[in-house]
Amino acid sequence: MPRRNVVTWTATLTGYARTGDLESARRCFDAMPHRTVVSWNAMLSGYSQNGFEDEALRLFHDMVDAGFRPNETTWVIVISSCAARGDPTLADSLATLLHRARGIDFNCFLRTALLDMYAKCGRLAAARRIFDDLGPRKNTVTWNAMISAYTRSGDLAPARELFDRMLNKDVVSWNSMIAGYAQNGQSAFAVRLFKDMLTLTGEHPKPDEFTMASVFSACGHLGTLEIGNWAVAFLGKNQIRLGTSGYNSLIFMYSKCGSIKDAQRIFQEMERKDAVSYNTLISGLAAHGRGREALELMSKMKEEGINPDHATYVGILTACSHGGLLQEGRRLFETIEAPSNDHYACMVDLLGRAGEVEEANRLIQTMPMKPHAGVYGSLLNACRIYRRTDLAEMAAYGLFEIEPNNSGNYVLLSNIYAQAGRWEDVDRVRRMMRKRGVMKATGWSWVEHGGEVHKFIAGDRSHERCSEIYHLLANLRRRMERSGYVADGSCVLRDVVEEDREEMVGVHSEKLAVCFALIVSEAGEAIRVMKNMRVCWDCHTAIRAISKLEGREIIVRDNNRFHHFVEGQCSCKDYW
DNA sequence: ATAGGGTTAG
Numbered sequence: 001m002p003r004r005n006v007v008t009w010t011a012t013l014t015g016y017a018r019t020g021d022l023e024s025a026r027r028c029f030d031a032m033p034h035r036t037v038v039s040w041n042a043m044l045s046g047y048s049q050n051g052f053e054d055e056a057l058r059l060f061h062d063m064v065d066a067g068f069r070p071n072e073t074t075w076v077i078v079i080s081s082c083a084a085r086g087d088p089t090l091a092d093s094l095a096t097l098l099h100r101a102r103g104i105d106f107n108c109f110l111r112t113a114l115l116d117m118y119a120k121c122g123r124l125a126a127a128r129r130i131f132d133d134l135g136p137r138k139n140t141v142t143w144n145a146m147i148s149a150y151t152r153s154g155d156l157a158p159a160r161e162l163f164d165r166m167l168n169k170d171v172v173s174w175n176s177m178i179a180g181y182a183q184n185g186q187s188a189f190a191v192r193l194f195k196d197m198l199t200l201t202g203e204h205p206k207p208d209e210f211t212m213a214s215v216f217s218a219c220g221h222l223g224t225l226e227i228g229n230w231a232v233a234f235l236g237k238n239q240i241r242l243g244t245s246g247y248n249s250l251i252f253m254y255s256k257c258g259s260i261k262d263a264q265r266i267f268q269e270m271e272r273k274d275a276v277s278y279n280t281l282i283s284g285l286a287a288h289g290r291g292r293e294a295l296e297l298m299s300k301m302k303e304e305g306i307n308p309d310h311a312t313y314v315g316i317l318t319a320c321s322h323g324g325l326l327q328e329g330r331r332l333f334e335t336i337e338a339p340s341n342d343h344y345a346c347m348v349d350l351l352g353r354a355g356e357v358e359e360a361n362r363l364i365q366t367m368p369m370k371p372h373a374g375v376y377g378s379l380l381n382a383c384r385i386y387r388r389t390d391l392a393e394m395a396a397y398g399l400f401e402i403e404p405n406n407s408g409n410y411v412l413l414s415n416i417y418a419q420a421g422r423w424e425d426v427d428r429v430r431r432m433m434r435k436r437g438v439m440k441a442t443g444w445s446w447v448e449h450g451g452e453v454h455k456f457i458a459g460d461r462s463h464e465r466c467s468e469i470y471h472l473l474a475n476l477r478r479r480m481e482r483s484g485y486v487a488d489g490s491c492v493l494r495d496v497v498e499e500d501r502e503e504m505v506g507v508h509s510e511k512l513a514v515c516f517a518l519i520v521s522e523a524g525e526a527i528r529v530m531k532n533m534r535v536c537w538d539c540h541t542a543i544r545a546i547s548k549l550e551g552r553e554i555i556v557r558d559n560n561r562f563h564h565f566v567e568g569q570c571s572c573k574d575y576w
Numbered sequence: 577a578t579a580g581g582g583t584t585a586g
Contacts, residue, residue, distance in 0.1 A: 006577080007577050008577085009577085010577040010578075011577050012577095013577085014577060030581075034577095036577090037579055039577080039578085039579050040578085041578035041579075042577065042578050043578090044578080045578055045579075046578095048581090071578090071579095073578050073579045073580085074578085075579085075580075076578095076579040076580060077579060077580095079579095079580085083580095108580085109580055110577060110580080111580090112580045113579075113580045114586050115580085116580065116581070133581085139580095140581080141580055141581045142580080142581080143581085144580095144581040144582070145580070145581045146581090147581085147582095148582065149581095150580065170581095170582095171582080172580085172581055172582045174582085175581095175582040175583075176581070176582050177582095178582090179582065179583065180582095184585095208582095208583095209581055209583075210583040211582090211583085212583090213582095213583040214583065214584095215585065217583085217584070218585090243583085244584085245583050245584045246583070246584080247584090248583090248584040248585075249583070249585095250583070250584095251584090252585070252586095274584090275585090276584050276585055277584085277585095278585095278586050279584090279585045279586090280584070281585095282585090283585060283586055284585095286586080287586085309585095310585095311585050311586070312585090314585085314586050315585075315586065318586065326585075336583095342582080342586075345586095346586085374586095386583075426579085482579095525584070537582085557578085557586085560586070
């Protein structure tokens, strides 16, 4: 390879940096007989593009010390490194330096980079000022940077306003907006916007692997496998090649839609797996109660030379918890170097579900940081399972302080009092909720069928096939009574249950959803029901019974966990 | 020869 002049040297350096071989790039840089600003920029860019922002910032100072004057390109690279760091103090000092520098042309490139840096460092107003100051000199990239500035901070309305005002949307514009919805709990809007992208008249960019990754993620959050499969078919038809991240979101989608087998298949088919691939599947296995397989996967991950990170341990501890693997969980927790609040929450959950409520409580007392809501929430849930009213009060009051508006916490404590027959305390908690204006969330269940999402709430009579559903419900109840299923005295499939003493609640939403699914699904096929709250004991028993009577597998997702009901048995070991 | 925006995990 001829290395005659500074241009060939720099080109070689860039070549190494593009393949991620920064050591060779740096060796090349150090060996250069002469350097220009462009050589420095190439090295800076190499660091910045490969996630070594700190190295880039250090080299920037070396460059200034060596007497080189940064040009516009230098500033853009350094500013984007700072953007990735997200440090507002650094952003401000860099901006001060930039404004002191002489002879710099504040072109659109530079201003857009600045806009992005301010946005990523939490200075949204400063970002917007740059956006407005640019006036008609703004280009598509500037618009896109501003849209994602808003979606990152969860401001979907101003993001959508800019998106709608934009005249020349490119694929990144669409991706930013679709991802914005998907990441802010508005997955249904994400899917709708994707459909708009395909169907609206006029010139529209073709979806790429990033678009599809967001759509898969949205389908995962929604639990809509039919739409998900349609998106997968679209992917194949349009020959869109997925990268590792795209495959990761597919693993996520299948896991969340109850198709853990497909998630595993995608994982196996992937050529290049990263930590996220492993973490996603481990979490998926955890949600499905497959603790052993999750543990095996983490071993495999280590064998492949990929280090478990924060998310891996969250996933694996969840897997131990849901799979009833107490000893393994304890041992793993000890191996975590600096356990975070999340890890403590998982560990309290694991101990609590396994019946070691005292140990869980002691763990909270010895935590080196202030426990967050998840930690107390796990303890409170354990108190519900093991009827520890005394400890429940302590956990609940810790929780009310952190999350005064989370209705679930109040309901949980109220139900614990109800279990203990302490009705005056039940009333007290209910009054507390009213006084604080906390609304009880409605638990609804849904089933996807024929491209539509069918939703049910407790006592629902609004569904178009309502009479069929209630007819089936009554029929099932008769069959269950004949087969002696009510022998344990639990309130199986009662038409009306008294959920608390004030309200009479009709048939639970998941029973309605299961019956609807039985009516519409093809015989023999497994059915899926999604729920956003918790399957209550009543429904748990009922669904077990239905799975036995009907000989069908019923998969219920609730609270992001899956329960596979087969032949009257439920897959989860820890739940009740 | 060097520069800005979008994707994944409980």
